[in-house]
Amino acid sequence: MRFINEFREAPLVKGVLEQIRRIVTRRWVIMEICGGQTHALLKYGLDQLLPEQIELVHGPGCPVCVTSLELVDKAIAIASQPNVIFCSYGDMLRVPGSERDLFSVRAMGGQVRVVYSPLDAVRIAQGNPEKEVVFFAIGFETTAPANAMSVIQAKAQGIKNYSVLVSQVCVPPAMHAILSSPECRVQGFLAAGHVCTVMGYWEYLPIAERYRVPIVVTGFEPLDLAQGILRCVQQLENDSATVENAYPRAVTKDGNQTAQSIINKVYEPCDRNWRGIGTIPMSGWKLRPEWAEYDAEKRFGVHDIQTKESPVCISGLILQGLKKPPECPAFGTICTPQNPLGATMVSSEGACAAYYQYGRNA
Numbered sequence: 240m241r242f243i244n245e246f247r248e249a250p251l252v253k254g255v256l257e258q259i260r261r262i263v264t265r266r267w268v269i270m271e272i273c274g275g276q277t278h279a280l281l282k283y284g285l286d287q288l289l290p291e292q293i294e295l296v297h298g299p300g301c302p303v304c305v306t307s308l309e310l311v312d313k314a315i316a317i318a319s320q321p322n323v324i325f326c327s328y329g330d331m332l333r334v335p336g337s338e339r340d341l342f343s344v345r346a347m348g349g350q351v352r353v354v355y356s357p358l359d360a361v362r363i364a365q366g367n368p369e370k371e372v373v374f375f376a377i378g379f380e381t382t383a384p385a386n387a388m389s390v391i392q393a394k395a396q397g398i399k400n401y402s403v404l405v406s407q408v409c410v411p412p413a414m415h416a417i418l419s420s421p422e423c424r425v426q427g428f429l430a431a432g433h434v435c436t437v438m439g440y441w442e443y444l445p446i447a448e449r450y451r452v453p454i455v456v457t458g459f460e461p462l463d464l465a466q467g468i469l470r471c472v473q474q475l476e477n478d479s480a481t482v483e484n485a486y487p488r489a490v491t492k493d494g495n496q497t498a499q500s501i502i503n504k505v506y507e508p509c510d511r512n513w514r515g516i517g518t519i520p521m522s523g524w525k526l527r528p529e530w531a532e533y534d535a536e537k538r539f540g541v542h543d544i545q546t547k548e549s550p551v552c553i554s555g556l557i558l559q560g561l562k563k564p565p566e567c568p569a570f571g572t573i574c575t576p577q578n579p580l581g582a583t584m585v586s587s588e589g590a591c592a593a594y595y596q597y598g599r600n601a
C-alpha cells in the first residue's frame with residue numbers, strides 16, 4: 240500500500256539505524272510525545288535496535304491516559320442517569336474511575352455506547368429525541384475539529400438533546416510543563432505527526448528556541464520514526480535546537496487552517512487537569528460561552544465530585560518521562576490490561592499497555 244509499505248522496508252530502516260549508530264557519541268534522552276509513536280516504536284522493536292546511548296522516554300500524548308479522573312467520574316455520573324445515552328470512544332469504557340468504569344455502568348443497565356465518530360452520537364441524538372445524548376469529547380488537537388463539528392452540526396439541525404463532556408488537551412503547553420520541571424531529563428522531542436497535520440508545527444518554534452531543544456515531527460511508520468530519531472540525534476550532536484519536519488507527506492508549517500477555524504469557532508483555551516500530572520495552565524480547550532447550551536457539565540450539574548486515585552499507580556511519572564512502566568510495582572502483577580489500575584494500561588496508546596503487549600518487562 241502506497242505511503243505505508245515503503246515506510247516499513249526493513250533494509251531502509253536498518254540503514255537509518257546504522258547512520259544513528261555512526262554519529263552518536265554520547266547518551267541522549269529523547270521523548271516521543273504521542274502514545275501512537277510509543278506503540279509503533281515498541282511494535283517494530285526500534286527501542287531495542289537503537290544504539291544503547293539513545294534512551295527513549297514516553298510522553299503524555301495519550302488522550303485516554305490524561306483525561307482527568309474528575310472528568311471520568313463525571314462521565315460515569317452522567318452515564319448512570321436513566322434518561323441518558325452516553326457515547327464514547329471504546330478505550331474510555333475501561334478507564335478506571337474512582338469507584339468503577341463506564342463498562343460497569345453499562346453492565347448495570349446504563350446506556351453506554353461506543354461510537355467511532357462524534358457525528359455518530361449526533362445521529363443517535365436525532366434518532367432518540369426523548370433521550371439526552373452525551374458525547375465524551377476527549378482528545379488532543381487531532382480529535383478537536385470533529386468534536387467541535389458535532390456541536391456545529393447539532394445546532395444546524397436544531398438538535399436540542401445533544402451535549403458534549405469536553406476534555407480537550409493540547410500538546411505545546413504539556414511540553415512547556417515537562418521542560419520547566421527541575422527533574423526534566425528530556426533533551427529532544429519527536430512531535431506527533433497527526434497533531435501537526437491539524438495544527439502545523441509553528442507552535443513548536445518558540446519551544447525549541449526557549450529551551451534549546453530539538454523537535455522533529457514524525458509519522459508513525461518505522462522509517463518515519465527512525466528518520467525522526469536520526470534528525471534529532473544529528474541536532475543534539477551538533478548542538479543545534481530547531482524544529483524539523485520529517486513527515487512532509489502530511490504536515491505543513493501552518494497545518495489545516497479549515498480544521499483550526501472550526502476549533503476556534505467552538506472552543507477557547509482553558510486550564511486543564513491532566514491525570515497523574517496535575518493542572519497545566521492553558522493546556523486545553525472548553526466550549527465558548529455561545530455554545531454553553533451544549534455543555535454536558537452545565538446541563539447535568541455534575542460538580543461536587545470527590546476523586547480517589549489508585550495509590551500504587553505511577554502513570555503520571557511515566558507520562559512525564561520520569562519513570563518507565565516496569566518500574567511500577569503493579570506492572571504485570573496486579574495491573575494488567577484485563578485488570579487495569581491506571582489509564583495507561585487500558586488505552587491502545589498507553590505506555591503501560593505497550594510494554595505489556597510487546598513484552599518489555601524490564
Ligand code: SF4
Binds near residue numbers: 569
Ligand atoms: S502498570 Fe498500572 S498501576 Fe502501574 S503505572 Fe501503569 S497503569 Fe498505573
